[in-house]
Amino acid sequence: MSKTEFPPSIRSRPVYADLEPRPGRSHVAVADGEGAEAIVEMLDKAADRPAMLAALHILYAPGPNGTDQWDSLQALGAAQCFRAPTIPTLLPRLGRVVADAHMGTQFYLAGTEGLIGQAERDIMATGFPHAAIQKEHRGSTVRRMQCVHCKGITENVATDPFKCSHCGLWLFVRDHYSRRLAAFQGVNIDAEDKGEIPEPVVRFT
Amino acid sequence: MSGGAKLPVRVAEVVQVNDLIKRFRFVTRDGSPMPAFSGGSHTVVEMDDHGTRRLNPYSIMSDPADSSGYEISVRRDDVGRGGSLYLHNHVTPGMEMVISHPVNLFPLDTRAKKYLMFAGGIGITPFLSQIAQLSHHGGRFELHYSARSRALGAYMDRLTAAHPDRVHCYFDEEDQRIDLPRILANQPIGTHLYVCGPKGMINWVLDTARAAGWPEPALHHEEFLAPPVGDAFTVQLAATGKTITVAPAQSLLEAIEAAGVDAPYLCRGGACGQCETRVIACDGTIQHNDHWLTDEDRAEGQKIMPCVSRFAGKHLSIDR
Amino acid sequence: MSLDFTPQFDGFFRNETFRDDFTYRNSPQNIRRFAFPFDRDDYMYSVNMEPHTPGRPGSVFEHTFDVDEHYVSEMIDRAKVLAQDPLRCQSLPHMTLAGWDLLELIMESKARDYPQWFSLEKDGNRWRWINRPMGIDQTFTFLDESTLPYGPFEYITRQTQGDFSLQDERDGTLWMDAGMITSQADWSLDFDIGMNFHEWHAPVPLAHEMGVFDRALKFLLKLQHGAPVRRYNWTMTVNPLLDTAPETYPEWGHMRTLPTQENMGHMMHLRVELQGLFRLPRSNAIAFSIRCYLAKFEELVTVPKWGRRLHRVVRDIHPDVAAYKGFLRNRDAMVEWLSKYDDGKPTSPGWWPDDEE
Structure with a gap:
């Protein structure tokens, strides 16, 4: 699947760029779904591919749409390559990897916004500057949403409005995004006029 | 008013630190406390150099927790425009002067897991106030400080006495060099790097760190330029x-x-x-x-x- | 809910509510000193910052932190909000020193400006703080968090009118890394904490394209200790709700459907934010105070100049701005009600009532 083009939006909405190999003493790549393609293409651009592979740790989970490109990553021959069944099972291993990382480590995130955002949040927590983490969107555009009212997170939101999976309020989808929560903001759509809920439209696929 | 709020001060003390460096201590004229400041701040010292008005920035090197006065160290520049010569030759204890409120263009990132510092010569001054601040609040730091000779290594004695395991000194005269690649390779994630000194040293440290994969937001430097002399x-x-x-x-x-x-x-x-x-x-x-x-x-x-x-x-x- | 302080209304401070039965009012003398934010008959976003120097006696500009007749009741309302939702006050771990800076600034300012209500005695780092209107007498050690019942930022902002945020300066921008936000104009601290200047202002329409935030940020990065600045912002609120948080929007949002021509003067409030910005000395952070003043339309029109001007501002405002501020649905009704107080006469420049020019 090709790279994603997002329409212009507000300044808090994350933006993405192509992954580029950068010099470093070690490399950590985290991907889900079609993000595997971005990792493969990034390695194709490496000036010294064997050296990069020898210092590369890949963490991968299938995408929310079921896309599983594990084989293409496993075939690369990286020093370490790990497949998690889901993003929540991938994150503890990422936490372990970053806890002992040194400055000079390069981070490459690719795939859906849910995966990218949560990996970025956990890497940031070490004090590593978030602006130095590379991020490339590939695959599904479903969103990870926080309900601003009950604070519950609803994963893989496809429609706008959507029903909060925790408190049941109907929420409209904002582009306002919190790196700290790794989520977009959902706000009750019928707070002023109770029961006036527009027909949900599929905006994210 | 241009330059912001001013502090009318009195020179309390002038100390010859070594052949090139003098230290000046400023206190308020009415005995009240000086404003608090953050490590790495500078102040602009106003001078009336025999009719020529000079305003030069100097890092405040004293402990930010000490509100009784500010200290600066000034390296004599015999070929410059004369600000340092004026301070060295004409400023004596008891003189009344005007300095600016502290301004910080070289602040510590308080989220850092560790501070890795490189100082060259008089570039040590902002680190003195930063290290004092970190010592109060338990911050983790490592300082690499190079000087031309032992005689010109200002404040090395007090730094190594207070922090024997964290301060590392190097002398050009003795062919000692900072082993930069080795130092950069072992820093925990979340470390921030700070460098202050001659232009060549700043560029060397920053370029080496970039080549080792250090991200730009973790790299910090400070270099005050003296206004260059030129044609009218x-x-x-x-x-x-x-x-x-x-x-x-x-x-x-x-x-x-x-x-x-x-x-x-x-x-x-x-x-x-x-x-x-x-x-x-x-x-x-x-x-x-x-x-x-x-x-x-x-x-x-x-x-x-x-x-x-x-x-x-x-x-x-x-x-x- | 039990309070951890003992309110002393003492004849000056009003005992009133900002919820349920909404007994909030301005006394006639307090209307005269209302922070009316329009110095001309129209409104558009601008940087509009000016030095926060002591202003005319009796006005909201007289002191660094204005304390008025609503002080004690506002602090009770804040305690209620925090009891329901502690996430309205958060400080990221690296902001503790900035919290001490703010505590010192507020305590010194209030003890200097209002000696009848506040006092601060210092013996080195051993400080004694007395807040008479709240019945507080606290001895503590400056810079030692273990000697206060809350962190320094929460401790002092539980005793100070207005919301506060602390901005850390890094990478050429400001990061909102702490906040006490219980009287906000519909934004979530819990969501926005940790964002930079452009990110937390991202939802504001038009102003980014106008370059307002670029200019404001450039100005603020040069803010110096000892030289604070201030600016106005404003919106409209139905009922005197201090706490219009997105978290509780499902509870208060329906109130926007209630105004009619009959109740407009009593129910619709001009909500003014007097924002103060202070560079803090030890942390190099910037404190941002967002003081909220509320006045009913019927209170405002007792000043003829304000009645005329408010009508013209609301009538002519850009619809995107009205929508962002949350009063587009009531705008026409507001204009209709206010038009009765606009005889078309010219207004004088500036904020003040005409008889005080």
């Missing part, structure tokens, strides 16, 4: 209708002030951006000497930093 030039001040001539050992900012025109400034060393001025007409070459304007700004030729930059050519008109 003439400038039209469009807003006030004056035409001034900038003398060889005078900065454009100083010439504007000498003409009685109030212009904004903070650091007077090309770093803070406060004095940025719009160029209205330019037939010639602006000699951009600052760290503030981007390459695109310079290419457009619409802005000048009068604290350090000069001009050569037929005509320059600025919005002041």
Whole structure:
């Protein structure tokens, strides 16, 4: 699947760029779904591919749409390559990897916004500057949403409005995004006029 | 008022630290506490050098927790424009002077897991206040400090006595070099790097760190430029209708002030951006000497930093 | 809910509510000193910052932190909000020193400006703080968190009118890394904490394109200790709700459907934010105070100049701005009600009532 083009939006909405190999003493790549393609293409651009592979740790989970490109990553021959069944099972291993990382480590995130955002949040927590983490969107555009009212997170939101999976309020989808929560903001759509809920439209696929 | 709030002070103490460096202690004239400040701050010292007004920035090196006074260390520059010579030769205890409120262009990132510091020569001064601040709040740091010789290694004794495992000293005379690649390779994630010293050292440290994969937001440096000496030039001040001539050992900012025109400034060393001025007409070459304007700004030729930059050519008109 | 302080209304401070029965009012003398934010008959976003120097006696500009007749009741309302939702006050771990800076600034200012209500005695780092209107007498050690019942930021902002945020300066921008936000104009601290200047202002329409935030940020990065600045912002609120948080929007949002021509004067409030910005000395952070003043339309029109001007501002405002501020649905009704107080006469420049020019 090709790279994603997002329409212009507000300044808090994350933006993405192509992954580029950068010099470093070690490399950590985290991907889900079609993000595997971005990792493969990034390695194709490496000036010294064997050296990069020898210092590369890949963490991968299938995408929310079921896309599983594990084989293409496993075939690369990286020093370490790990497949998690889901993003929540991938994150503890990422936490372990970053806890002992040194400055000079390069981070490459690719795939859906849910995966990218949560990996970025956990890497940031070490004090590593978030602006130095590379991020490339590939695959599904479903969103990870926080309900601003009950604070519950609803994963893989496809429609706008959507029903909060925790408190049941109907929420409209904002582009306002919190790196700290790794989520977009959902706000009750019928707070002023109770029961006036527009027909949900599929905006994210 | 340009330059912000001022502090009227008295010189409490002048100490010869070594052959090149003197330390000056400023206290308030009425005995009240000095304002608190953050490690890495500087103050701009105003001098009346026999009719020439000089305003030079110096890092405050004293402990931010000590509100009884501020201390600066000044390296004598025998070939410069004369600010350091004035301080060395004419400033004595008891003199009344005016300094600016502290301004910090070299602050510590308080989220850092560790601070990795590199100082060269007089570039040690901002680290002295930063290390004092970190010592109070339990911050983790490692300092690599190089000087020409043991005799010129100002404050090395007190630093190594207080922090024997964290301070590492190097002397050019003894062919000692900082093993930069080794040091950079072992820093925990979340470390921030700070460097202050000669231009060559700053570039070497930053370039080596970048090549080792250190991210730009974790790299910090401070370098105050002394306004360079150059050829005299003439400038039209469009807003006030004056035409001034900038003398060889005078900065454009100083010439504007000498003409009685109030212009904004903070650091007077090309770093803070406060004095940025719009160029209205330019037939010639602006000699951009600052760290503030981007390459695109310079290419457009619409802005000048009068604290350090000069001009050569037929005509320059600025919005002041 | 039990309070951890003992309110002393003492004849000056009003005992009133900002919820349920909404007994909030301005006394006639307090209307005269209302922070009316329009110095001309129209409104558009601008940077509009000016030095926060002591202003005319009796006005909201007289002191660094204005204390008025609503002080004690506002602090009770804040305690109620925090009891329901502690996430309205958060400080990221690296902001503790900035919290001490703010505590010192507020305590010194209030003890200097209002000696009848506040006092601060210092013996080195051993400080004694007395807040008489709240019945507080606290001895503590400056810079030692273990000697206060809350962190320094929460401790002092539980005793100070207005919301506060602390901005850390890094990478050429400001990061909102702490906040006490219980009287906000519909934004979530819990969501926005940790964002930079452009990110937390991202939802504001038009102003980004106008370059307002670029200019404001450039100005603020040069803010110096000892030289604070201030600016106005404003919106409209139905009922005197201090706490219009997105978290509780499902509870208060329906109130926007209630205004009619009959109740407009009593129910619709001009909500003014007097924002103060202070560079803090030890932390190099910037404290941002967002003081909320509420006045009913019927209170405002007792000043003829304000009645005329408010009508013209609301009538002519850009619809995107009205929508962002949350009063587009009531705008026409507001204009209709206010038009009765606009006889078309010219207004004088500036904020003040005409008889005080």
